[in-house]
Amino acid sequence: MSELAELKNRAAVIGVGNTAYGNFPDVDEYGLAAQAFRSAVADCGIDKNQIDGLVVCRIPYYGRMGEVLGLDPRWTLTLPPHGRMSGIGIIEAATALATGHAKYVALLYANIGRSRRVNYGGDESPGVWDPFGFTSPGGAHAMAFQRHMQMFGTTTRQLAEVSVAIRHNAGLNPDAVMRKPITIEDHENARFITAPLRLLDYCLINDGAVCLILTTPERAKDFKKPPVLISGFGGQESFTRSSIPNFDMDFWYPAVKAAGDQAYAMAGVSPKDVDALMAYDNFSPTVLFSLEGLGFCKQGESGGFVEGGALKVGGRLPVNTDGGHLSNSYMQGWALNVEAVRQLRGECGARQVPDCEVVQYVQATPCTRSIIYTRG
Amino acid sequence: MSETYNKPLPKIDPVNRGFWENAKAGRLSVQTCKSCGDKHYPASPVCPKCLSSDQEWGVVSGNGTLESWVDFHRAYWDGFKENLPYRVCLVRLAEGPIMVSNLVGNSDNAKMGAAVRVVFDKVTENVTLPKFEMA
Ligand SMILES: [Zn+2]
Numbered sequence: 403m404s405e406l407a408e409l410k411n412r413a414a415v416i417g418v419g420n421t422a423y424g425n426f427p428d429v430d431e432y433g434l435a436a437q438a439f440r441s442a443v444a445d446c447g448i449d450k451n452q453i454d455g456l457v458v459c460r461i462p463y464y465g466r467m468g469e470v471l472g473l474d475p476r477w478t479l480t481l482p483p484h485g486r487m488s489g490i491g492i493i494e495a496a497t498a499l500a501t502g503h504a505k506y507v508a509l510l511y512a513n514i515g516r517s518r519r520v521n522y523g524g525d526e527s528p529g530v531w532d533p534f535g536f537t538s539p540g541g542a543h544a545m546a547f548q549r550h551m552q553m554f555g556t557t558t559r560q561l562a563e564v565s566v567a568i569r570h571n572a573g574l575n576p577d578a579v580m581r582k583p584i585t586i587e588d589h590e591n592a593r594f595i596t597a598p599l600r601l602l603d604y605c606l607i608n609d610g611a612v613c614l615i616l617t618t619p620e621r622a623k624d625f626k627k628p629p630v631l632i633s634g635f636g637g638q639e640s641f642t643r644s645s646i647p648n649f650d651m652d653f654w655y656p657a658v659k660a661a662g663d664q665a666y667a668m669a670g671v672s673p674k675d676v677d678a679l680m681a682y683d684n685f686s687p688t689v690l691f692s693l694e695g696l697g698f699c700k701q702g703e704s705g706g707f708v709e710g711g712a713l714k715v716g717g718r719l720p721v722n723t724d725g726g727h728l729s730n731s732y733m734q735g736w737a738l739n740v741e742a743v744r745q746l747r748g749e750c751g752a753r754q755v756p757d758c759e760v761v762q763y764v765q766a767t768p769c770t771r772s773i774i775y776t777r778g
Numbered sequence: 779m780s781e782t783y784n785k786p787l788p789k790i791d792p793v794n795r796g797f798w799e800n801a802k803a804g805r806l807s808v809q810t811c812k813s814c815g816d817k818h819y820p821a822s823p824v825c826p827k828c829l830s831s832d833q834e835w836g837v838v839s840g841n842g843t844l845e846s847w848v849d850f851h852r853a854y855w856d857g858f859k860e861n862l863p864y865r866v867c868l869v870r871l872a873e874g875p876i877m878v879s880n881l882v883g884n885s886d887n888a889k890m891g892a893a894v895r896v897v898f899d900k901v902t903e904n905v906t907l908p909k910f911e912m913a
Binding site for chain 1: 785786787788789820826845846847848849850851852853854855858861863864866868876878879880889890901905907909
C-alpha cells in the first residue's frame with residue numbers, strides 16, 4: 403500500500419454508544435467509558451472479547467481501562483485530553499484495521515470536566531502570555547473572530563446564526579443537554595466572556611462518555627446494523643505558532659482546505675454531495691472557519707452563508723444535527739462522529755436528515771482532520 | 779508596581795532570560811538567529827528555521843501594527859478582576875514576529891492594521907512587561 407487513497411472504505415463503524423450527558427460527580431472516567439462501551443457493544447452485538455484494538459482519549463490510563471473492560475488487545479493507542487483527538491483517533495484506528503494491526507477496534511472517550519469544575523484557562527493551562535491575561539481557548543477564538551470581523555465584515559448577528567441553528571437542532575434531540583430555543587436577540591444580549599464572544603458562543607462543559615467500534619467492511623457484515631463506511635479522510639497540522647494556542651492567523655483555512663481536499667479526493671465526493679456536516683464547535687466561530695476551509699463558501703463569506711437558518715435540520719446544510727458541543731454535549735468531537743453514524747443509519751428521529759448518504763466530520767483546530775462517512 | 783502584585787509573572791529561564799533583561803531596561807527584543815538571521819518570538823531553544831543554537835536577543839523598534847484584539851470580561855486569575863474588562867492585543871512587530879500583549883491607554887479607535895508602539899510597565903522589582911498603545 404503506498405497511496406493514502408487506497409484506504410477508502412477499508413474501515414467501517416459497526417457500533418456506537420454514549421452515556422447520558424450531565425453532571426456525574428460519583429463516576430470516574432473508567433465508569434463512564436465502561437457505560438458507553440457496554441452501549442456500543444449492545445448496539446452491534448459483538449462479543450466484547452473479540453475486540454483486539456483499543457483507543458483511549460481523556461482517560462487516565464489505558465491499562466486500567468483494559469482491566470475494567472476485561473480486554474487484552476493486540477494494539478493500543480492513548481490520546482491526550484485535547485479537543486482535537488477524535489479525528490486523529492478514528493483515522494489511526496481505520497489505518498490499523500487496514501494494515502492488520504487489529505480486527506476490531508474500540509475507541510473510548512470520557513470527560514468529567516463538569517463535575518470536577520474544569521475551567522479550561524488560567525493556571526490549569528499555563529502559557530507564555532499569562533502575564534497579559536491571555537488565556538483560555540475562548541480568548542483565542544475571540545481574537546480570531548475579531549480578526550474575521552475586521553477582514554471580512556462578518557457580524558456578531560451572523561455569528562449568532564450558528565448558535566441559534568445548532569440550538570434548534572438540539573431541540574430535536576431528546577438527549578441534548580440544552581434544548582430551549584434561542585434567538586439572535588438572545589445571543590446579542592448574552593453576557594460577554596471574551597468580547598466579541600458571548601456566553602452563547604461557548605460550548606457546554608459536561609460529563610459523559612462516547613464509544614465507537616470499528617472493523618473492516620468484510621467483518622462488518624456480521625453485526626446487527628448496517629455498517630457505516632469511512633470513505634475518506636485527511637489531515638493537516640498547524641503547529642508553528644503553538645505558543646498562541648487554539649489560534650490561527652488565517653482561521654486554519656489552509657489546513658482545513660488541505661484536510662478537506664484529501665478527504666474529498668479519497669471518498670470521490672465534493673461539498674455539494676454532503677448531506678450533513680458535523681463541525682467541531684467548541685466556539686461558534688469554528689463553524690464559520692470550517693465552512694470556508696471546506697469550500698461550502700468562499701473565504702470570508704461564511705457570515706452570509708449561515709444567514710436565515712441555513713445550518714438547521716431542513717436548511718441548506720444541516721450542521722451538528724445533534725446540537726453539537728454548543729448545545730448537545732461537550733464530547734470533543736467524539737459525539738459528532740457518533741451522530742454522523744446515526745444519521746447514515748437513519749436513526750435520528752425528528753432530527754433525521756432525509757436520504758442521508760454522505761456525512762462529513764471536520765475539526766478546524768491545530769490538528770485539523772476531516773472524515774467522510776457513507777452508507778455501507 | 780506594588781508588593782502585592784498578584785497577576786501571573788513570566789517564568790524566566792535560561793532561554794528567555796535575555797528578553798526579560800532587555801524589557802527591564804526598557805528595550806523590546808526578539809530572538810535573532812546568528813546563523814540565518816531569522817527573527818522569532820517567543821524564545822526557542824534552537825532557531826525554528828535553521829535549527830542553529832547560536833541565537834541572541836536583537837533589540838527591535840517597538841513599532842508594530844494591530845492584527846487583532848480581545849476584551850476579557852472574565853478573570854481567570856483573581857489579579858485581573860480589578861481590570862475587567864481588559865484588552866489583549868495581537869501585534870505584528872515592524873521587524874516581523876507577532877506578539878501577544880495588552881493594549882493600554884485609549885484604544886477606542888482600534889482597527890486591524892492600526893499602528894501601535896511599545897510601552898513598558900514595571901510590575902515588580904524584577905519584571906517589566908512590554909505592552910502596547912495606539913501610536
Ligand atoms: Zn536560523
